[in-house]
Amino acid sequence: MENIKLDINKSLGFISKDKLAAYEPKVRACMETLEKGTGLGNDFLGWLHLPSSITKEHLDDLKATAQVLRENCEVVVVAGIGGSYLGARAVIEAMSNSFLWLQEKKAGQPTIIFAGHNIGEDYLYELTSFLKDKKFGVINISKSGTTTETALAFRLLKKQCEDQRGKEMARKVIVAVTDAKKGAARVTADKEGYKSFIIPDNVGGRFSVLTPVGLLPIAVAGIDIDQLVEGARKMEEVCANQNMMENPAALYAATRNELYQNGKKIEILVNFQPKLHYFMEWWKQLYGESEGKDHKGIYPSSVDFSTDLHSMGQWIQEGERTIYETVISVETPNHELHVPSDEENLDGLNFLAGKRVDEVNKMAELGTQLAHVDGGVPNMRVSVPKLNEYYLGQLIYFFEKACGISGYLLEINPFNQPGVEAYKKNMFALLNKPGYEEETKAIQARLK
Numbered sequence: 001m002e003n004i005k006l007d008i009n010k011s012l013g014f015i016s017k018d019k020l021a022a023y024e025p026k027v028r029a030c031m032e033t034l035e036k037g038t039g040l041g042n043d044f045l046g047w048l049h050l051p052s053s054i055t056k057e058h059l060d061d062l063k064a065t066a067q068v069l070r071e072n073c074e075v076v077v078v079a080g081i082g083g084s085y086l087g088a089r090a091v092i093e094a095m096s097n098s099f100l101w102l103q104e105k106k107a108g109q110p111t112i113i114f115a116g117h118n119i120g121e122d123y124l125y126e127l128t129s130f131l132k133d134k135k136f137g138v139i140n141i142s143k144s145g146t147t148t149e150t151a152l153a154f155r156l157l158k159k160q161c162e163d164q165r166g167k168e169m170a171r172k173v174i175v176a177v178t179d180a181k182k183g184a185a186r187v188t189a190d191k192e193g194y195k196s197f198i199i200p201d202n203v204g205g206r207f208s209v210l211t212p213v214g215l216l217p218i219a220v221a222g223i224d225i226d227q228l229v230e231g232a233r234k235m236e237e238v239c240a241n242q243n244m245m246e247n248p249a250a251l252y253a254a255t256r257n258e259l260y261q262n263g264k265k266i267e268i269l270v271n272f273q274p275k276l277h278y279f280m281e282w283w284k285q286l287y288g289e290s291e292g293k294d295h296k297g298i299y300p301s302s303v304d305f306s307t308d309l310h311s312m313g314q315w316i317q318e319g320e321r322t323i324y325e326t327v328i329s330v331e332t333p334n335h336e337l338h339v340p341s342d343e344e345n346l347d348g349l350n351f352l353a354g355k356r357v358d359e360v361n362k363m364a365e366l367g368t369q370l371a372h373v374d375g376g377v378p379n380m381r382v383s384v385p386k387l388n389e390y391y392l393g394q395l396i397y398f399f400e401k402a403c404g405i406s407g408y409l410l411e412i413n414p415f416n417q418p419g420v421e422a423y424k425k426n427m428f429a430l431l432n433k434p435g436y437e438e439e440t441k442a443i444q445a446r447l448k
């Protein structure tokens with residue numbers, strides 16, 4: 001079977017080949033640091049050999065729990081934020097029919113809804129109203145078990161589920177994914193007797209999609225988690241290659257760092273398949289939280305093409321030249337659709353008649369690549385044979401491994417996120433959270 005492939009040719013006009021080649025020993029050293037666990041953040045390396053260490057028993061346990069939710073729920077609400085929801089959402093949206101939510105519901109195929117990733121009162125009001133006559137379940141996902149957004153949504157959902165379905169059924173259809181010992185989510189799960197899964201200590205949120213954080217909701221959505229893990233396993237093998245040119249993660253890490261050294265401060269991840277929108281969101285957290293430190297780091301951004309060519313295309317073509325693009329290109333769509341011919345040709349589209357829609361999309365992709373490279377935007381391309389679980393698994397591991405290497409190349413700790421606490425501290429102080437009395441006083445004084 002083929003693998004995903006990285007093509008950096010269209011970046012080489014912007015960086016020196018020799019300088020890129022000089023990354024080989026550095027990249028190898030970063031890979032060794034990861035393997036030996038001798039670098040910064042080395043207590044968060046559980047993701048590195050995660051795919052190859054997942055057992056069949058673990059997958060069976062996840063699938064059995066998913067089945068309980070599938071059999072007993074019309075709707076399953078996945079409560080989580082950041083790394084505790086983006087991976088699941090990325091895979092579920094990539095693998096689901098775009099119009100699933102409008103289709104007639106099938107028994108045993110619950111609708112998946114996400115919550116706990118915002119504090120929008122209208123969002124939560126509308127969600128709880130929608131759930132009023134629904135047989136729903138909840139997967140409460142939080143590594144720390146104390147994240148305000150998620151805890152707040154879960155408080156509402158738990159009560160509603162118990163009120164509507166009774167304590168006993170609620171116990172069956174509420175599942176927790178959290179730390180083994182710490183946090184309020186663990187305390188609640190143990191006290192209420194919920195089925196729970198553990199997020200390993202050494203896997204940070206943004207690297208946790210292949211733990212129950214991602215695997216459970218993905219399995220509930222009816223998506224093949226065996227294949228997802230299988231694809232990741234394959235990439236774990238491919239990305240262990242010491243030869244930089246044969247290791248896509250190493251090559252991607254080296255190329256983006258050399259682009260960065262040449263003033264390309266912003267990476268735009270591009271898709272030409274709207275189903276990949278949330279995959280980009282997952283990727284943004286992975287790279288943004290990992291690399292944005294010590295006043296360094298490429299800013300990860302994303303666009304959905306061709307949609308955003310009609311909104312952001314101008315900026316990308318002619319704006320400040322601090323950007324480069326990484327395109328995720330799906331080689332073959334899962335369905336076939338041809339452009340019909342029309343005798344009258346009123347719309348003038350007969351030049352496309354008989355072509356597959358994807359042929360038009362691919363020419364948009366090629367035309368965009370040529371235009372943007374001409375406009376001074378370096379381009380990398382990750383080609384994906386098909387949009388399926390196996391290749392999504394490959395993509396996930398490829399980007400994770402590259403992120404670890406890239407962070408070490410940048411000489412930061414890619415596995416912590418101290419900056420995220422700043423807003424939380426202020427919010428807790430403003431809300432008079434017990435334990436924040438001093439901060440409350442200080443912040444009130446600032447606001448006078």
Ligand SMILES: O=P(O)(O)OC[C@H]1O[C@H](O)[C@H](O)[C@@H](O)[C@@H]1O
Binds near residue numbers: 144146
């Ligand atoms: O899983 P949780 O502990 O609820 O955390 C959810 C998310 O929020 C935090 O603020 C972190 O910045 C993220 O890395 C994390 O993924």
